[in-house]
Amino acid sequence: xxxxxxxxxxxxxxxxxxxxxxxxxxxxxxxxxxxxxxGWGTLGTVWSKPMFMALVREHRFTRELLDKNPEFTISVxxxxxxxxxxxxxxxxxxRNLDKISExxxxxxxxxxxxxxxxxxxxxxxxxxxxxxxxxDLAALIEPxxxxxxxxxxxxxxxxxxxxxxxxxxxxIVSAYILK
Numbered sequence: 001x002x003x004x005x006x007x008x009x010x011x012x013x014x015x016x017x018x019x020x021x022x023x024x025x026x027x028x029x030x031x032x033x034x035x036x037x038x039g040w041g042t043l044g045t046v047w048s049k050p051m052f053m054a055l056v057r058e059h060r061f062t063r064e065l066l067d068k069n070p071e072f073t074i075s076v077x078x079x080x081x082x083x084x085x086x087x088x089x090x091x092x093x094x095r096n097l098d099k100i101s102e103x104x105x106x107x108x109x110x111x112x113x114x115x116x117x118x119x120x121x122x123x124x125x126x127x128x129x130x131x132x133x134x135x136d137l138a139a140l141i142e143p144x145x146x147x148x149x150x151x152x153x154x155x156x157x158x159x160x161x162x163x164x165x166x167x168x169x170x171x172i173v174s175a176y177i178l179k
Contacts, residue, residue, distance in 0.1 A: 001108050001119065003176035008043070008050050011123060011175075015043055015076050022086040024075040025054050028115045029068035033100055033107060035075075035118065036062040037090030040165070050172040052125050055165035058134070059155040061095040063166060070129035071113040072170055075121035078177060085120055091158055111174045122178035127170025135164040 008015075015023070022037040040055040052074050056063050066072065088103040100107065106119035110126055117124040137149055148160055155163040 002179040003111065003124075004179055006123070006175050006177055008125065008172055008175045011076075012043055014078075014123065015074075015125075018076045022090055023077070024073075024085070024089055024118055024121055025056070025062065026073045026075060026115055026118060027062050027065035027069065028071070029065040032065065032094075033116060034061055034065055034094035035085075035089045035099055035103070035105060036060065036094070037086050041074075046169060047130070049130075050175075051130075052127050052170045052172055054168045054170065055135075056168060057155070057161070057163040057165055059163050061093055064095075066129065066132075066168060069114060071115045072127050072129070072168070073110065073113070073115045073117050074125040074127065074170075075118035076123035076125075077121045078123050081120055085118075108178055111176070113173065117178060119178055124174075124176055124178060125170075125172050126174040128173055129168050130171045131169040133167050135167065137164050 020039050022039055024035045025038045026035045042053045085103045089099050107116035108119050110116055113126045150160055151162045153161040155161050
């Protein structure tokens with residue numbers, strides 16, 4: 001599959017506009033590949049390098065994979081796409097389900113890392129984790145803390161629950177649109 005190399009800054013608005021609607025973070029450890037819909041993250045420059053910082057809750061399967069392999073891809077829709085992909089990857093757990101098959105995702109060989117791209121969401125950022133930090137919920141102001149981290153909701157729940165996020169700073173080592 002052909003790749004059109006891009007300058008991330010030229011696509012920053014597109015990426016940040018898509019983020020709250022849901023984009024995919026794909027991780028891989030061994031032969032296990034998992035895609036998770038994310039709606040929180042940020043794009044910018046840290047340590048003079050282009051970064052995508054993704055937030056993943058502590059008890060997510062994605063976190064287990066990232067702990068084993070510190071690489072991920074970010075896949076962003078361009079134009080029309082099957083919204084079922086975002087829905088399935090955002091509502092089901094990959095620990096006991098092959099979300100790639102369930103969502104009808106076509107994996108594409110990456111350019112520089114070990115984690116594949118997603119054909120159906122062609123704007124791709126290949127990222128290597130350079131830093132990670134668990135959030136200190138006590139340092140978060142109200143009402144953000146109680147709204148996003150209700151302590152009465154089990155950590156296995158989808159959406160808001162008691163688990164803190166881990167911020168994964170991924171250096172963007174390659175950026176392209178799949179053609």
